[in-house]
Amino acid sequence: MAHKFAEIGFTDAVKSVQQTMGSRSAYARREVGSDINRPLGPDEIKFLAERDSFYIASVSEIGWPYVQFRGGPAGFLRVLDEQTLGFADFRGNRLYITTGNVATDSRISLLLIDSPNRRRLKILGRMHVIGTQDDAALAARLTFADYASAVERVMLIKVEAFDWNCPQHIPPALPKTILRQVSPLTGSVDGCRTNRRHRSADIRRSSLRCRSSLCTARRTRGPSRPAANCFRHCGLVRQDAQVLSLPL
Structure with missing residues (x-):
């Protein structure tokens, strides 16, 4: 057995469902070769x-x-x-x-x-x-x-x-480092809601900076090897950066 996770996870019942749904032949390739x-x-x-x-x-x-x-x-x-x-x-x-x-x-x-x-x-x-x-x-x-x-x-x-896993259906979220950059402008969540009209312009400008920082970091860093492998296994190729927005 090549893929140790498949060895444990792909029981006969699982293989039967894969066969029915048409994915069995693709996953069967994991079961040959050296152990990984x-x-x-x-x-x-x-x-x-x-x-x-x-x-x-x-x-x-x-x-x-x-x-x-x-x-x-x-x-x-x-x-x-x-x-x-x-x-x-x-x-x-x-x-x-x-x-x-x-x-x-x-x-x-x-x-x-x-x-x-x-x-x-x-x-x-x-x-x-x-x-x-x-x-x-x-x-x-x-x-x-x-x-x-x-x-x-x-x-x-x-x-x-x-x-x-492949990245499908994983909701993106802002990292803590970027949230810390936002907090001096937005203040507390309650304060943000209470003074929404006065703070909305600052929040939008901060959100745009966060988007820019996140996209720049992703372009600079590039996909990690696990993520690249994950894209390949699920047949996805993503070259666009996920743009995130802050709720107002």
């Missing part, structure tokens, strides 16, 4: 280091899936080696559904999204819970001293496979 999409490469490692959130799916002992949002400082999902991820489990609403689920079935799926650049990475793996006192060195490595949240445990994920 298992060890994380430089592009995946860089992408993970820039993310400050992700979604994680697990399955309970009665077969129900559960999806949870996890957020933290940028790079809190750390790459420990090319097949191992780890993150500190910050205290939240104390439901512990994901923690309980992986106690009986370690299989999980991660979804990480870069909305401004319309990139999306899926990871399949097996997650294990480790107490902070059971491995103090690992806990220290995954903890952020300047992040104001208690760490209850740490999670280790053994990566089984990954895959980059």
Whole structure:
């Protein structure tokens, strides 16, 4: 099997639907050749280091899936080696559904999204819970001293496979760096709405600067290799920059 994500994801039932819908022959090409999409490469490692959130799916002992949002400082999902991820489990609403689920079935799926650049990475793996006192060195490595949240445990994920999604249907969003440039002119959201007539001209000018900055950055940076691969796999070629607008 060449594509490790396809090996796990393309079950007989999935292949049957692909056959019915006419995509089976294209995806069958992933199942030959040397193995790919298992060890994380430089592009995946860089992408993970820039993310400050992700979604994680697990399955309970009665077969129900559960999806949870996890957020933290940028790079809190750390790459420990090319097949191992780890993150500190910050205290939240104390439901512990994901923690309980992986106690009986370690299989999980991660979804990480870069909305401004319309990139999306899926990871399949097996997650294990480790107490902070059971491995103090690992806990220290995954903890952020300047992040104001208690760490209850740490999670280790053994990566089984990954895959980059095509950018279709990913809503673009302005990055935080550009939003910070806008905030001095717009003020708070409530203030912006209250004084809409007085601020509208400044907001529009700021929005145009944001569009220009974003388009210039994209032209300068160009598509990353994962994004280029993603375009190729889904048969899309996009050469235009996505122009974003701010709501008034």
